Amino acid sequence: MEMNRRDLFRIGGKLLVLASAGATLEQIMGSEPAPEAYKMADHWWGMIVDIDKCIGCGSCVRACSNENQVPNGYFRTWVERYEVPEGYVNPIVTSPEGAINGFPLPKPTNFKAFFVPKLCNHCADSPCTQVCPVGATFVSPDGVVLVDKEYCLGCRYCVQACPYGCRYLHPETETVDKCTLCYHRITKGLTTACCENCPTQARQLVDFKNPKDPVHEFLRTHKVSVLKPQMATEAKVYYNNLDGAVR
Amino acid sequence: MMIPGVDGFMYPNEVELQWSILIVLYPYITGLVAGAFILASLERVFKVEAVRPTYRLALLTALAFLLVAPLPLQLHLGHPERSFEMYLTPHTSSAMAMFGFVYLWYLTVVLLLEIWLDYRADIVHMSKTTTGVTRLVYKVLTLGSDNVSEAARRVDDKVGYVITVIGIPSAFMLHGYVGFIFGSVKANPWWSTPLMPVVFLFSAMVSGIAAVLVLYMAAMKVKRLPIDMRCVDTIAKYLFYTFVIDFTLEMLDLIHRTYEADESFRSLDFMVHTRLWASHVLLQIGAGTVVPLLLLAATQLRRFAPGARKAIYSITSCLILVGIFAMRWNVVIGGQLFSKSFLGYTSYKMGLVTREGLLPAVALMLLPFAIFFVLIKLLPPWQHSEANAAD
Amino acid sequence: MRSTFRDAAHLLRPAALLLIGLAVFLVVRAAVIPKGFGKYGHYRAPFLETARSKPIHYAGQDACVACHDEEAKMRAAGKHAKVACEACHGPQAQHADDPTSLKPKLPDVATLCARCHEKDPAKPRTFPQVVTAEHNAGAACNDCHKPHNPHLD
Structure with missing residues (x-):
């Protein structure tokens, strides 16, 4: 795991002292064992999305909705269909109801076309957690961006700050809600609901701190990108074969 | 499949706007506070004697609006009862976390203290000449000290001066930082510019000065007192200068965006020419900036009769107040109408009597005037103007 | 002073x-x-x-396979080997905890199969796709293809 700029600011002098003594961020954060066998300090979660495998069936969206009771009309994950005309100005993008029921038949086209599943990028330098005035949303020690719904004011500054449109105000709790990377599952050894139910393994939960995770081999052998790299958010959802038209 | 009000593609969570008209009111109201205070400090710190008749009026205007400033924010929150968390665990990396502290500092250390010091002699006097509950109110306001000797007043004046000097950067901070809240959102190209705090600051000064100018003329009309022409001419002059700077900054921002034409430009340009055309081009730039600027410029170049000047100043001030409101609207609402994918647009559906609807917004906009009315009853600001009028 | x-x-x-x-x-x-x-x-x-501590709704592949040997074997031998059971059958954590408490419903084949296999130029070329209207002339998919192993013998 890399230490990022903001961690440095946050932990400040303490980190500098410890770093000089050879300690790492994990040791500072994970000094106490978490309950059960799960140790936060041993994980750094992310995801790989393989555009070449996505068939736009919407299984991930449905699974997410069932697993997390996502309110109607809001999305923790969704799938976009891109149709890119030759010499395009703007690609034609659709995502009917987040593709919860897949996609309708397309008009016959000769365009380049593909699907892009979207979800929270669980950025390490997340602009959303940066702006939270009270510390209700944060990056957990194992790299998951969470919202504390018992502490969130519902000011929605984080919704504005997310470049990817991954957050919404839950209409019932009136607090901000978003993808938790199925934190309740991955901390028990299961994969996320979306990855579990993806029929083509286009999405795969990865743990960057696990040396045996196939992600390391994947990143070595594929040309990957993150969404909106110019935002410099240290996104941890890597896309294989992402087209330049994707925003 | 088509979502009503949406053209092109929005990320599905973007269809609904998060920041409503209440968030438009917030920079508008704090802007009036900062502007009114800076006008008051003209007299105090920069010794512009001519604007003296509006000194107290400006302070009370600032106070009336400052007391209302947090209410739209509070009403907008999903959980208003949790807002105290901002004081408990302010997140140092969040621009918004500062609000409570900047606000309390400005309210207590700057504005209340300055008003108290300036009014102390009057308060002590009233606590001795009134009866009943009124007397009790003034007694409390004296904070138990009735020392208004010549020497004590001199001390008040000196301390008041120091507070005003501290107050100017505080006013700058109060509003400049509101601009920073928007200007620092890198995800949003309509907001993200380092010019934002500066533009907010100057537009705040313009709106605050215009508000005090029109309130002063209205108050004189109601009280059937003569308007001090030297005073309003001077205010109009400063209004003109500030407005020129504000306009220059806004145009600089516009030209810069157009010339640089980054990846967001095509999308934003389209938005300005369609969904924001009326509120941005017609209302903010046309009726709210160009027209009042030309009118003010005319009064600087030619000497109109006092009646005509008064009329021009009133019209100008009202246009400015509408124009600056439109500017806040275009920043807050405009910044949420386009998709961060730059491929589509949504529309703002304002409720009417909903919690964040038009009715609460109108009520919140009227509330400062009610407070202002109570304040001028409690602490009449007229003595200077009456003294002037008697000359 | x-x-x-x-x-x-x-x-x-x-x-x-x-x-x-x-x-x-x-x-x-x-x-x-x-x-x-x-x-x-x-x-x-x-x-x-x-x-x-939030409750889990999808039990996960291993939980299903633990009891349903026959289906598991069939599935493992065919093209759907990597399709999770709950991707078609829905969330079954409650059923896995107490099989009598919740009986999974049979999925509606007409919508289910088409979601994945309806032809769309956006799908990867190697993925098996058909225009259902032409392909089966109104017949149910599982008349010919067994969902757990869709290959035709």
Whole structure:
């Protein structure tokens, strides 16, 4: 795991002292064992999305909705269909109801076309957690961006700050809600609901701190990108074969 | 499949706007506070004697609006009862976390203290000449000290001066930082510019000065007192200068965006020419900036009769107040109408009597005037103007 | 000197008010700050436990295979080997915990198969796709293809 700029600011002098003594961020954060066998300090979660495998069936969206009771009309994950005309100005993008029921038949086209599943990028330098005035949303020690719904004011500054449109105000709790990377599952050894139910393994939960995770081999052998790299958010959802038209 | 009000593609969570008209009111109201205070400090710190008749009026205007400033924010929150968390665990990396502290500092250390010091002699006097509950109110306001000797007043004046000097950067901070809240959102190209705090600051000064100018003329009309022409001419002059700077900054921002034409430009340009055309081009730039600027410029170049000047100043001030409101609207609402994918647009559906609807917004906009009315009853600001009028 | 102090003495009153206010704020703040705040970072550490303890709805592949050998074997031998059971059958954690409490419903084949296999140029070329209207002329998919192993013998 890399230490990022903001961690440095946050932990400040303490980190500098410890770093000089050879300690790492994990040791500072994970000094106490978490309950059960799960140790936060041993994980750094992310995801790989393989555009070449996505068939736009919407299984991930449905699974997410069932697993997390996502309110109607809001999305923790969704799938976009891109149709890119030759010499395009703007690609034609659709995502009917987040593709919860897949996609309708397309008009016959000769365009380049593909699907892009979207979800929270669980950025390490997340602009959303940066702006939270009270510390209700944060990056957990194992790299998951969470919202504390018992502490969130519902000011929605984080919704504005997310470049990817991954957050919404839950209409019932009136607090901000978003993808938790199925934190309740991955901390028990299961994969996320979306990855579990993806029929083509286009999405795969990865743990960057696990040396045996196939992600390391994947990143070595594929040309990957993150969404909106110019935002410099240290996104941890890597896309294989992402087209330049994707925003 | 088509979502009503949406053209092109929005990320599905973007269809609904998060920041409503209440968030438009917030920079508008704090802007009036900062502007009114800076006008008051003209007299105090920069010794512009001519604007003296509006000194107290400006302070009370600032106070009336400052007391209302947090209410739209509070009403907008999903959980208003949790807002105290901002004081408990302010997140140092969040621009918004500062609000409570900047606000309390400005309210207590700057504005209340300055008003108290300036009014102390009057308060002590009233606590001795009134009866009943009124007397009790003034007694409390004296904070138990009735020392208004010549020497004590001199001390008040000196301390008041120091507070005003501290107050100017505080006013700058109060509003400049509101601009920073928007200007620092890198995800949003309509907001993200380092010019934002500066533009907010100057537009705040313009709106605050215009508000005090029109309130002063209205108050004189109601009280059937003569308007001090030297005073309003001077205010109009400063209004003109500030407005020129504000306009220059806004145009600089516009030209810069157009010339640089980054990846967001095509999308934003389209938005300005369609969904924001009326509120941005017609209302903010046309009726709210160009027209009042030309009118003010005319009064600087030619000497109109006092009646005509008064009329021009009133019209100008009202246009400015509408124009600056439109500017806040275009920043807050405009910044949420386009998709961060730059491929589509949504529309703002304002409720009417909903919690964040038009009715609460109108009520919140009227509330400062009610407070202002109570304040001028409690602490009449007229003595200077009456003294002037008697000359 | 003494008189200067006397004439400035009234300033101590608002100063005292401010200081009292500040002191009350600091005391109250110390008293009501949430437990565990700041343990790992600027947030309530106990919330991590809350987030972990949410109920699970999808039991996961291993739980299904533990009982349903026959279907598991069939599936493992065919093209759907890597399609999770619950991707078609829906969330079954409750069924896995107590099989009698919830009987999974059979999925509706017409919509289910088409979601994945309806032809769309956006799908990867190697993925098996058909135009259902032409392909099966209104017949149900599972008349020919067994969902657990769709290959035709």
